Amino acid sequence: MRHRLGSVRARATLGATLVVAVALVAAGAAVLLSLRSSLSGQASAEAERTAREVAVQLAAGQPYARLSLDDDDRPVQVVTEDGTLVAATEDLRRISGAGTETVRPTAAPSTATTAPAGPSDDDGDDGDGGDGDSDDGADGDGAAGSALRPGEIGEDTSYRDGSATIDGDTADYRFASVRVETQDRGTLTVYAGAPLSSERSAVRTALTVMLIGFPLLLAVVAGVTWLVTRRALRPVEGIRREMAAITASTDLARRVPEPDAHDEVARLARTTNETLAALETAVERQRRFVADASHELRSPIASLRTQLEVGAAHPELLDVPGAVEDTVRLQHLAADLLLLARLDAGERPAEARVDLAALAREETAHRVGVTVDAEPVEVAGSRGQLRRVLANLLDNARRHARSAVAVAVRREGRWAVVEVADDGDGVPEADRERVFERFVRLDDARSRDDGGAGLGLAIARDVAVRHGGTLTVRETAAGGALFELRLPVAQEPPDAG
Structure with a gap:
């Protein structure tokens, strides 16, 4: 189980599934909230429309008994400023969230019966009754908001959620309240409700669909991701198997399969093959180096042994100068091989400051026929290795x-x-790179009496590269060989102050 969860394929599948799950939950929540808000707004608009229709009738002076309150079986209440229910839906049995929990209207005293008698009905209405209604309306408006004139309907609408029971059926409603100023009945508030059943039903349906659909969609995403990653990682498994086979067989000539594509896996295969090719070259070079070193060592050792054996049997025939010469040659060859081994191991040169002009004069002081033209210039590196190059x-x-x-x-x-x-x-142009290879001697220098083991120039170039420089050869104007060593100049030390 741990192995499966630790695979790239399993982690990719799990990651993709989690990302899609989070996205689906966020999208589902947004859809539900949007749907609920939209349907709630729709119910609010319907409730407001019903309330304003009743308010229009009241503003026109319609008696309470002739109001249209029973259409569509929606709860409607008409309440005075003091909270008295004066009109309501006929089959209303219970209500909450509206103006009052009372469901049976109470007859409100008429303004005309309480006003003093006057010369005419119109005068009485316009005098005491009209002014009294206006005052009442102004007082009520002062508590609720802006003042209304007789026959005017308030522009502001308030909303509240509640419930009601009509003709034995209980449901949740969205209530809207609208104020209206009447000519003879003062300020009234109309409460009308619109059912929320469609909203609740739509939200429940959407939630059910999501609860059923989201797991199925996540299963599809996980399955597709599993199959896609399996197909994408199949070349990687092929590379792994081939590398395991190469490791077991130690056959560096084998190569991993390269997919016919331009993606990361194909680049990985190509890079792996390039690494194998470089490793094969390095191993072959190492084998050749060991074989050449063994050959070069065998000759002076055999010569020295022969001379010593002859000297042991016939002391008068011992060639002491020849034995010394073979010993020196063997010593130099061993030193060269040790230096090459250190360079191959990645030994970093020291960071000492070396004056190349002074080093050149020191190295040529005891050599005959060598002229020096040098200006002081310092480089950073190993003085011993740079002396060896010169x-x-x-x-x-x-x-x-x-x-x-x-x-x-x-x-x-x-x-x-x-x-x-x-x-x-x-140096012939065709051999200007080959002379820097190890154990390479050109035809005119094949004799060990005339040349060395073919390691001097190889060591010189390796040291130059380790110091961040180059070593090349070209032809002089007179036709001779000119070896050019380039090294980066040492940085100036910071001022002590």
């Missing part, structure tokens, strides 16, 4: 020069340049 370049030039070797040291921008030139036959 010595190897001078030894190579001496072996091939006819009479003279010239050394030049100068600065070119951020580079320190060392040139070692000879007046020999030069």
Whole structure:
């Protein structure tokens, strides 16, 4: 189980499923809230429309008994300013959330019967009754909001949720309240309700669909992601199997399959094959190096052993100078091999400051036929390794020069340049890279009496590269060989102040 959950395929499937689940929950919540808000607004509009229809009738002076309150079986109440229910839906049995919980209207005293008698009905109405209604309306409006004139309906609408029982059926409603100023009955408030059953039903239906559909959709997403990742990771599994086979067989000539695509997996396969090719080259180079080193070591050791055996049997025939020469050659070869091993192991050079001009003069002081033209320039690195580079370049030039070797040291921008030139036959253009390979000696230097083991130039280039520089060879104007060493100039130390 842990292995399956630890796979890329399982993590991708789980991650995709979780992301889709979060998105679906967020989208579902937004849809439900939007649907509820929309249906609630629809109910509010219906309730307001009903309330305003009744308010229009009241503003026109319609008696309470002739109001249209029983249409569509919706709860309607007409309440005075003091909370007295004066009109209501006929079959209303219970109500909450409206103006009053009373369901049976109470007859309100008429303004005309309480006003003093006057010369005419119109005068009485316009005098005491009309003014009294206006005052009552103004007082009520003062508590509720803006003042209304007789026959005017308030623009503001209030909403509230509640419930009502009509003709034995109980349901939830959205109530709207509208104020109206009448000519002879003062300020009245009309409460009308619109059912919320459609809203609740739609929300429940949508929620049911989501609860059923979302798990199915998540199962589909998980299944598709599992199949897609399986197909996408199939080449990776092929690469893994081939690498395991290469490791078991140690056959570095084998390569992993490369998908015919341009995606990350294809790039991984190509990079893996490039790594295998580089590893195969390095291993082959190491094998060749070991074989060449064994061959180079075998000759002086065999020669030295032969001379010692002859000397042991016939002391008068012992060739002491020859034995010393073979010993020195063997010592130099061992030192070269040890240095190459350190370079191959990635040994970093020291960060000492080395003056190449002074180093060139020191290295050429005891050499005959060598001229030096050097200006001071410092580089950072190993003084011993850089001395070895100059010595190897001078030894190579001496072996091939006819009479003279010239050394030049100068600065070119951020580079320190060392040139070692000879007046020999030069290096053919086709061999100008091959001379830097290990154990390579050109045809005219095959004799061990004339040349070394073929490691000097290889060591010189490796040291140059380790110091961030280059070593190349080209032809001089006279036709000889010119080896050019370029190293980065050492950075100036910060001021002590």
